[in-house]
Amino acid sequence: MATEKYYVPESSPWPLAASVGLFLTAVGGAKFIQQATDPDTFQGSWGMPLFFVGLATLLFIIAIWWRDTIKESVGGLHSNQLGISYRQGMLWFIFSEVMFFGAFFGALFYTRWLIVPWLGGAGSNAMTHELLWPSFQAMWPLVKTPDGTTTQAMGAWGLPAINTAILLVSSITLTIAHHALLEGKRGRLITFQAITVLLGVIFLGLQVEEYIHAYTEMGLRLDAGIYGSLFFMLTGFHGAHVTIGTIFLFVTLLRVIKGHFDEEHNFAWEAGAWYWHFVDVVWLFLFVVVYWL
C-alpha cells in the first residue's frame, strides 16, 4: 500500500459552485420563511423561488460532483487508502449527525426533568409558580401549557410501534443485502435492498399518516407548546433523515443494478448502509423517550 499513490484530484469548479448554491439556498430560505410566516412584516414573495433555485443548484452541483467521483472510482483512480479516507469521513459525519440529534434530545430531557417541574413550583421555584402561572400543573407529556394551550399525547403502541417494527425489519433486510454484496450474490442483493427501500417508503408514509392524525384529530401541533415542539422537531428531523437514507439506498440500488460495487469497492454502498442503521438507532431512542416513556 505504501507504493500506491494517493489520489489528489485536479482542480474542480464544483466546490465553489456548490457554495453559490448554498448561499442562494440560505438567503432564499430565510426570506421564504419570513415571507411565508409573517407576510405583513415581510413584503414580497421572492424568497420561495430563490430558495428553490438555490436548492436545485446545490443538488445539481452535488450530483455532478459525485458523478465525477464515481467516474474516478470506476476508472480505478481510487486507491485503498482513499477508500479508507471516505469511510472514516463518513463515520465522522454520522457522529456529527448524532450530536445534532443530541441537541434536541438534550432539550427534551432538560424540559421534562427540569423546566416543567420548576414551572410547577418544584425546587426553589414556589414563587415562580405562584406569581406566573399559579394554576399550572407539572406533567409529562405536557398536554396543558402554562398559558393554557391544550393538546393530546401521542401514544406509543399504534402506528409508532408498527413503524418501529418496520425499521427493525429494514435493518435486517439491509444486513442480508450487505452479506449478499460481500458474497457476490447480486440477485439476492438487489431483492433485499429493494425491500429495504420499500420499507423506508412505507415508514415515511405512515409517519405522514401519523402527522395528519396529530394535526386534524389530536390538536397536537408544532405550536401546541413544548411537547408539540419537541415531538415534531425530533420526529421531523428523523423523518428527514429517513428520507435522505431512503434516497441514498435507492441510488446505490440503481448503481448495483448498473453493476457497480463488489466485495472490495463498495464505499458508497456501505456508507448508505451505515447511514440507515444510524437513523434506525435514532428511531429506537425516539420511540422510547418521545412516544413511550
Next chain:
Amino acid sequence: MSTAAAHDDHHHHAPTGLKRWLFSTNHKDIGTLYLWFSFAMFLAGGLLAMVIRTELLEPGMQFVDPEFFNQMTTVHGLAMVFGAVMPGFVGLANWMIPLMIGAPDMALPRMNNWSFWILPFAFLILLSSVFMSAFGAGNPAAPNFGWTFYAPLSTEYGPASTDLFILSVHMMGISSIMGAINVIVTVFNLRAPGMTLMKMPLFVWTWLITAFLLIAVMPVLAGAVTMMLTDRHFGTSFFNAAGGGDPVLFQHVFWFFGHPEVYIMILPAFGIISAIIPTFARKPLFGYASMVYATASIALLSFVVWAHHMFTVGMPLAGTLFFMYMTMLISVPTGVKVFNWVATMWRGSMTFELPMKWAIAFVILFTCGGLSGLMLAITPVDFQYHDTYFVVAHFHYVLVSGAVFSMFAAAYYWLPKWSGVMPNKLLGELHFWSSLISVNLLFFPMHFVGLAGMPRRYADYALQFADYNFWISIGGFWFGLSQLLFLAVCVLCAMKKGEKAPARSWEGAEGLEWEVPSPAPFHTYDTPPVVK
C-alpha cells in the same frame, strides 16, 4: 501499478490565474486563502471594535446611537470568533498538517475547497447587514443581541436580519464540520510510514483534538439556531416559558457548544507554541506525552463546564458546585502545559527571533488570562464579576494575546516556508513591540473597571470610569493601527521581497516541514517520506 500510472497521466502542474484560487484542490493554496480571509475578517472585526472604542472614549453618547453600538459589539464578536480566529487556525492546519505528517495533501481535497468557499458567502450575509445598518436601512438592520445571541433577545426581540444570521451560522457550521472531518481523516489515514501518533508534532495533535471538538459541538450550535428559527416563525416553545419551555434552555444548548468552542480557539495555539519554543530554545519539548494527555484532558473537561457561563442565571446549588469544581480542574492540565513550555526554555540556548518573541508573550499573557479565568470560575465571586469588563478583559487576554498572538507567532515562524522569504525584521519588530504594549494598555485596565463594576456591552458608563476608558480606547486604536504593520509584512512576503529563506529557515527547527524547500513546492510528498 495501474493506479499510479493512471494518476501520472493527468499529473498536474500548478494551475495559474483565477482558476488556481477559485477551483483549488491544493492544501497550500486553500491554506493561503483561509489565512487571507481570516486576516480580512480580523481587520473588519477590528474596525467594528474601533467604533466601540470611539464611542467609549468619553462618557456620554457622542458618535453612534446605542442601537448601532449593540450591533457593533455583536458583529465584532461574531466576525472575530467565526471569521478571524477559527478560519485562521484552519488555514494553518491546511498548510502545515500535510507538511508535518508527510501527506501529499488533505485527505479530501475538493471538500477542503468547499469548506473554504462557504465562508466568504456566510460572511457576505452577516456583514451585509452591518453595511445596511451603517447606511440607515432597517432599524436595527444587523444582529444586535451580543455574539451569544441569547433568547429572547434573538427570538422574540431579534431584528429581521436574525433569520439571515441563523442561516449564515448554519453555513459556518457546515464549513467547520467538513474542515474538521478533513483534518481528522488526514491525520488518521495519511501519515507517512513511521510517523506514529506519538511522534506527531504537537500542532498536529492539538488540531486532531480540536477537530474532534468541532465535529462534536458545531451540530449542537446548529440545533440551537434551528430552535431559534422555529421559535421565531413556527410557533415552537423551546425558549418560551408560557408554552412550557425556558429561555435558559437556550443558554444551556448554546454553551454546550460555546465552551468547547473556547478550546477550539486555543488548543491549536498550544500546538503552535509547542512547535516554536523548542526551536528557539534549541531543546526538545519538555514532557511531550504529558502535553498530549493534557490537551485531551482539556478537551474532555470542556464538555462538562459549560454552565460556568451561567452562574447568575439561577441553577440548583449542586449544579453550580459541579460546574465550579470542573472548571477549576481545567487549570491542572493547562498548568501542565505552561510548566512544560517554561521547562523547555530552562537552560536552553535561547535566541529571540520574532516567532519566539510572540511565543513568550503568548505564554505570559495567556497565563494572565488563564488566571483571571480561575477567578471567574469561583461561583460566589463570579456573581460580582459576571457581565462586567472583568470578563471582557479575561477573554480578550486569552483570545487576543492568546489565540491571535499565537497566530502571529505561527505566521512569522512559517512565512519563510510559505513564501520563500524571511519576514521583514524591522517591520516585524515594530509590529511586535507596538502590539505588545498596546494590547496591555487596551485590555489590562479593563480588569480594574470591571472589578469596580462597569458592565459590558453598554454604550455609555458612569463618570468614574472615564480616565481608564480613555486610555483603553487609546490602546485600542494603537493596537488596531499596529496590525497594518503586519499587513505590510505579509504583503512584502507575498511579493517575495526580502532575504531568501533556506529550507530550514530557523537554525533549531525540527520536523518534516523544514525538509522541503522554501517556498514549499506546489506538490510535496507525492510519495511519502519515511520517518525514522
